[in-house]
Amino acid sequence: MRQLLCEECVTHDRRLREGSFIIFAATVEEPAEHARVVKGRAKPPTVEQRTIHIHADRQQTTQVMDSAFYNCDRCNGKIRPGDPVYALTVWIPARQSEPPRWEDAYLYA
Numbered sequence: 592m593r594q595l596l597c598e599e600c601v602t603h604d605r606r607l608r609e610g611s612f613i614i615f616a617a618t619v620e621e622p623a624e625h626a627r628v629v630k631g632r633a634k635p636p637t638v639e640q641r642t643i644h645i646h647a648d649r650q651q652t653t654q655v656m657d658s659a660f661y662n663c664d665r666c667n668g669k670i671r672p673g674d675p676v677y678a679l680t681v682w683i684p685a686r687q688s689e690p691p692r693w694e695d696a697y698l699y700a
Contacts, residue, residue: 592682593690594664595697598675601628607679611689614681622685631698633676636661640697661697 601607606614607628614626641656656662661670670676678694694700 592680593693594679595633595661595670596665596677596679597663597668597670598677599668600663600665601677607677622683624681624683625689627680627689629678629694629698629700631676631678631694631700633661633670633672633674633698634696635672 596607607626609628609630611625611627613623615621615624617623636658638655638658640661641658643654643656645652645654659671661676662668663670676698678698680690680693682690
């Protein structure tokens with residue numbers, strides 16, 4: 592899972608901090624989940640980053656969103672270029688290795 596988060600959402604989630612860490616410990620039923628949080632300043636969005644491709648009922652629709660800002664993946668608030676932004680990556684090590692870095696496409700670390 593990859594998310595861009597605004598500063599306010601990260602401030603209110605006490606589990607999140609910069610770096611790599613276990614976000615959910617393993618239980619008898621579920622394996623552990625690891626997280627990576629990178630803080631930086633938002634880069635200007637590209638049209639490609641703001642284009643959504645929707646596939647439904649054997650049809651494809653493309654929607655281009657406003658490329659003046661990103662939206663926070665939690666609160667949907669606007670993240671403008673230069674704003675503080677956090678890139679969150681979550682994965683399950685029992686099922687995959689740590690995902691490659693994607694954060695540099697969205698933020699200046």
